[in-house]
Amino acid sequence: MVQTTSRFFDEMARLMNDAAGVAQGVRREAETLIKAQAERILRDMDVVQREEFEAVKEMARLAREENEVLKARLAALEAKVAASGGGPTDATTAVV
Template identity: 60%
Template sequence: MSTGPNRILDEFAKLMTDAAGAAQGVRREVETAFRGQAERILNSMDIVQREEFEAVREMALKARAENEKLSARIAELEEKLGLGGSGEAEKASPRARTKKT
């Protein structure tokens, strides 16, 4: 058994170790409470989660690429109809057929 100054230092070291453990516990409690409150605030603000944002972004990029392809195809078809003469354009257009009759 320790006696004298060594015992006091041992008790002080034990006290400091316990205090450090308690401080870590308090820190974890504060972090948990803060995260919970922050999450509640963000949910009430209707902020989109990152995963949802990325999914919608990918859909928008795919839609934009498809739109560009379709625009190019329409331009190509319009060019073909324009080069073929007005007779072919009238054959291709249902409205043109109804005007003739």
Template identity: 60%
Template sequence: MTTGANRIMDEFAKLMTDAAGAAQGVRKEIETAFNAQAERWLNTLDIVKREEFEVVREMAIKARDENDALLARIAALEEKLAAKGK
């Protein structure tokens, strides 16, 4: 009799494990489908991706730094030119 009860419990445990695995698989499929749909929707909104934004941001920072350096060079050259003119 104990063997029968243990067998039923083992079968029940196996069934629950299989059900949990199936539920996890379904969850992953739903997440994948949701992410794909969300990406399609975002692509229609003309929104830039974070990676693209970061690249452009870095380019803007570099351009600003170069602009500041060029402005400093121009000021130094104008100062030098003004000193020669006196």
């Protein structure tokens, strides 16, 4: 009786281990399918990727910085022209 009970528990333990392995395999397969489906949906929606977004964000930051530098330079040139009494300081006037 003791050996039969022990064998029964051994078989149950093996069955549970096999079931756990199968469940993990099913989980991995489901994750793979869900990820592929999500990527397909995002690709169909034409959503921008993170790398592209970061690149454009950096370009915009650099353009803003350059714009600020040019604005300061223009203001300095206008002030210089105004101080020398050399003419209009209107922004539409070309200063070279």
